[in-house]
Amino acid sequence: MKKISIRNSFFYVLFLFIAVGCVGTKTNKNKVIVTNIPSKIENLDSIALSNMPTLFELSPQGNKWVDSVYSAMTLEEKFGQLFMVAAYSNKDSTHIKAIDTLITDHKIGGLIFFQGGPVRQAKLTNRFQSKSKTPLFIGSDAEWGLGMRLDSTYSYPWNMTLGAIQDMKLLEKVGVQIGQQSKRLGLQFNFAPILDINSNPKNPIIGFRSFGEDKFKVTAHAIALMKGVQSQGIFSTGKHFPGHGDTDTDSHKKLPTINSSKEQLQNLAFYPYKKMFHEGLSSVMVAHLNVPSIEPRPNFPSSISYNVVTDILQKELGFKGLIFTDALNMKSVSEFKLPSEINFEAFIAGNDVLLFPENVPAAIEKFKFAYSLNLFTEERLAFSVKKILKFKYKANLNNFKPIATENLYTDLNSVENEALHYELYENAITVLKNTAAVLPIKNLDKQKIAYVKMGDDNNDVFVSTLKKYTEVTVISDVNLDSLQVKLHPFTTVIIGYHKSDVAFSNHDLRLDELAKIKFLAQNNTVILDVFAKPYALLPIINFEDIEGLVVSYQNSAVAQVVSAELIFGAIEAKGKLPVSINTSFNVNDGLPTEKLNRLGFTTPENVGMNSTILSKIDSIATKAIDAKMTPGIQVLVARKGKVIYQKSFGHHTYDRTIKVQDSDIYDVASLTKIIATLPNVMQQYDQQKINLETTLGSMSPIFKDSNKANINFKDLLSHYAGLAAGIPFYKATMNKSQSPSDVYFRKIAEEQFSKKLGDSLFIRNDFSDTIMKMIVESKLSLKKEYKYSDLTFMILKDYLEKTTGKPLDVLIQENFYRSLGMNNSSFNPLTKFDKNRIPPTETDTYFRRQLLQGYVNDLSAALEGGVSGHAGVFSNAMDVAKIMELYLQKGNYGNRQYFSEKTFDDFNTCYFCAAGNRRGVGFDKPQLGAVGPTCGCASMTSFGHTGYTGTMAWADPETQIVYVFLSNRTFPIASENRLSKENIREDIQRVIYEAIIN
Structure with a gap:
């Protein structure tokens, strides 16, 4: 130089x-x-x-x-x-x-x-x-x-x-x-x-x-x-x-x-x-x-x-x-x-x-x-x-x-960003304590879970995602003693500490927050989930009383979703702590947790789907609502165990006062067959109490001397037994003026009239016996051919109740809903849920003469007090998806085997396809010709059902897709089924299959 x-x-x-x-x-x-x-x-x-x-x-x-x-x-x-x-x-x-x-x-x-x-x-x-x-x-x-x-x-x-x-x-x-x-x-x-x-x-x-x-x-x-x-x-x-x-x-x-x-x-x-x-x-x-x-x-x-x-x-x-x-x-x-x-x-x-x-x-x-x-x-x-x-x-x-500004915003905010974001949190969230394997939460039927919020940032996504797994009650009280009184009935308390994701914001725990954590941990089984920098834990001197400790690092929406997944086992913990926390936790600390077979959440791209194509569902749903085919819709799509699309459209009614929410519950009509009656029947089959050749006469003694005595189980559930499509049971209860007879109904509940089928309308408790008697005495088709019949599942409901000694609504809760976390599913929902969460199904002008909101739309099911084998369940798309995922996993959900894989395979077999009957054993199957329940693009191993109120649930083992569509297309009157005529459900299903990349 x-x-x-x-x-x-x-x-x-x-x-x-x-x-x-x-x-x-x-x-x-x-x-x-x-x-x-x-x-x-x-x-x-x-x-x-x-x-x-x-x-x-x-x-x-x-x-x-x-x-x-x-x-x-x-x-x-x-x-x-x-x-x-x-x-x-x-x-x-x-x-x-x-x-x-x-x-x-x-x-x-x-x-x-x-x-x-x-x-x-x-x-x-x-x-x-x-x-x-x-x-x-x-x-x-x-x-x-x-x-x-x-x-x-x-x-x-x-x-x-x-x-x-x-x-x-x-x-x-x-x-x-x-x-x-x-x-x-x-x-x-x-x-x-x-x-x-x-x-x-x-x-x-x-x-x-x-x-x-x-x-x-x-x-x-x-x-x-x-x-x-x-x-x-x-x-x-x-x-x-x-x-x-x-x-x-x-x-x-x-x-x-x-x-x-x-x-x-x-x-x-x-x-x-x-x-x-x-x-x-x-x-x-x-x-x-x-x-x-x-x-x-x-x-x-x-x-x-x-x-x-x-x-x-x-x-x-x-x-x-x-x-x-x-x-x-x-x-x-x-x-x-x-x-x-x-x-x-x-x-x-x-x-x-x-x-x-x-x-x-x-x-x-x-x-x-x-x-x-x-x-x-x-x-x-x-x-x-x-x-x-x-x-x-x-x-x-x-x-x-020069930089092209056209499509710049779209290019910078591609779907790949969100897809990667999910992957990152799935691999980052860290479990530091897991005493007695409190994580993931198992045995939902034995749990009562509360959530307590701490911190000053939003927690909506976390709470709503927790509630998608099971019932979680948000509890708050500024007084610690009063708070503890409220928490006393709960088995597990989740504390969420939520701090702003804004850079350089203060994440330090206040003295009152530290005291609150200490108090709650000493008096409850606690899972503390920290949506903040790990350094937020520094002031906590003793972690001994905290059973579960999760570091979620940030309070973004994705972090909240993924953290809820981890708590309920949809994902396993993989993260390792990047810094030490005093002498309590060291760099690289991080416990693995068990992955349970429960539905999780992610973006379409992470399961081989195209979100742009999938977004076409929005326009189809909007079209149906704008054309007044239905006032509201819920749609859910899951693939490979992950919910990738869940949206609600429209309102409860056409007056547009209440928007449909994901948590709203619909009358699912005939989906009841496969989400309430069939799983209980499959357990009976799995326990070898019945088999495909078991006759109706041996299953139910009331049929022993009837024309239906020799109908076998396979024929019965394949709609191949020659049963009538249905029976107008209500006619037997009407007086000469074609109104509900006082012989069968009361306006006020009485000891023998406690089954409610509408506002100020109660039916005799023993009318179910009359229904079964009418079924026993009904005619059979002389020709053995496919004929869809509600009577099949009404018969099965009677069989289950007499075999187990428990009503079907109790049986399904005990055997499935509680342990599956289907806390939004129930017969007679008005006994459990706020009426504003239930879109009305119809204005009944011919029998009950009232708005049906929270009362089953199907009149035959109503005459059984709202609990029948073919109709009566109210649910939301998330809950329906859980039981469809259980089927997709051949009887397993949450690492619990409800029935064997063989049992599922036996029920998902089309035994009479060669004869032109597409039905499986209880399940509907894809059409064999041009017309049927699906888009025509689902595999022949797929299965599901549709419902009169405008519902559909379908699962496909080959593509690992679960699709749920719920609506109240019967509101305000059910006369013309335009939703079905214009193939709205099927068109949405077609979009789902078009969106599959690999």
Whole structure:
């Protein structure tokens, strides 16, 4: 490198004193102050051109471009390349014009964008690039995605959340997606990943931004993220060298001190950098830190220390990439010297790019003046400027094309973001305590669960997801004793601690919250779920009384869903703690939990489905509602054990006063056959109390001497027994004026008239016997052929009740609903649920003469007091999906085997398909011809049922799909079934199959 020949002479030192004032003091704005100039000149001269970066070697054509651009630059243009100025897309025209001026008049080299929006930023990028003679670097702090800075863009979990993940392929996927989005927005640099090892839990500025406190894990996670980002042609910037993890000071406010020895730094803070350099890290950001062990000058920022930036980072550690300062407007450095002096000091120290500088014009003047004094050489300037140009060429900025703003929002917010988000939390959420295997919660039929909220952020998604698994009661009271009285009946108390996901928000537990946790844990079986940084646990001294401890890290909607899944076993715990919690928990602590065979939740893409195609369901459902085929609809789709689509449409009625919610319960009509009667029959079959050849006469003695005595079980349930489709039982209860007879009905409940079928309408308790007598005496078809009949399941209800000694509504709750968590399913729902949760099914003008809301629509079932084998169950889509999933898993749900796989296979067999009867044993099956219950695209192994009120439940073992459709298409009158005529249910099913990718 060119030497300054008079450097060591007395005249040179005297010249410096005359030109710039006394060394180490400040002068007015027209002078240059440089601290310890002789030593800086000496050290700077030792940087040879041979140290130019080798990481991004260019082709001869690339080097030619760099040399030609450099040689064509004026001195001022070369200086301008060193500056990367802050830009915003949410500021006014004054800001935009100021940036214009910096580009056109001062030839700055780049922009770091902060707050704003993606389309606005893209337009500004195009504007600014068009004004720049040399293409600009565009960078951003996208540590957890573009959403860190921009609205309408995506945010991934924080680094500390990612630090709990053990699968580095997932971290690389995060990097790939951040890289893709950065590239789409016209960036070249992502100022990430954070390489700081957060060894100080009180660190106010790194904390959750760090991958953790273990250097090996931090390094592995950072490498994976970097590889993903850089695979998309975006440069990663490791920060904050020499290490910002061991401090309790925010460098935005004042200069932090790192008291580590040089040996400690080498062993810990430098470790990720050494590994990252080997793996191809493009650039490094140098922090503003006071590190006495490597910079002896007191309170001298590392970002302007030649010893740190040049001697250690470049020479000792061998880094050849681009070097950025941290933002030069930060008080930790901006208050150290005048802005123009800081910029020059940072350059002299060995930095290439001066980030977020203040007063660029004044700084350039200082550079020009210092250059005129030979305080640095042309070679030193070329060293950084050519390096910058090389990176610009590598980023293809020599062929810059304007950013296309069309579809920009869609491209930046693709469905893959949410799909990955689910995967990340499924792998991050960490279980730290699991006393007596309290997690996952099992034996739902024996549990009574309460939820208590703590923290000041939203918990709606968590609570609603918990309630999708079983009944969970939200309990609150400011008085601890009163709260405990309310909690006394409950077997398990889930405490959710919810804190804001806004960056740098306070997650610390208050004293009253700590007391509350302690009190509840001492008096209850408690699962504490922390939707906050793991450091929130630091004030808890004793965890002994807490049975279950879950760290969910953040309070995003996805985190809340996935955490609820873990609590109920839809997923297993995989996360490992990235930091230690005092002496209670160590880095890498994390317990595995059992995965139960329960429905979970995710995005369509995670189970091989296309969400864009699946979204067509919305328009079909809306079409049906707009055309008044039904006032409201629930639709649920699950695949591979995961609910991927669950939406409610319309209102309870056409007056549009109550919107349909996922928790609303519908009269499911004939779905009762397969979700209430059939599972109980299958258990009887599984216990070998009946078989396919068992006759009706031997099953039920009342049929022994009837014309139905020899009907076998297989024929009966295949609708191949010749039974009548139905019997108008109600006619036997009407008087001569065609009104309900006083012989059978009362307006007020009495001892013998306690079965309710409407408001102020009670039927004789023994009328069920009359119904069975009428069935026994009914005629049979002379020809053996397929004929669908409700009588089959009315017979089976009678059989079950007499065999077990329990009513069907009790039997289904005990044997299935309670343990399945079907807490929204019931006969006669008005005895359990708020009426406003039940959409009405019909205005009955012919018998009950009233609005039917909460009373079964089917009149035959109503005459049995609302409990029949063929109709009567009210449920929602989620509950129906559970029992359909049980069937899909051949009798298993929640790791509980309700009946054998063989039993399911026997019932799901079409024994008479050759004869044109598509039915299985109790299940409906796909059509054999052109007309039938499905879209015609479901496999022949699929099964399900449809219902008169506009319902459908279908499962397909080959595609592992569960589809549930519920509506009240019979409201206000059931005369014309347009929902069926226009194939709404079938068209939705067709969309589901079209959405299958693999």
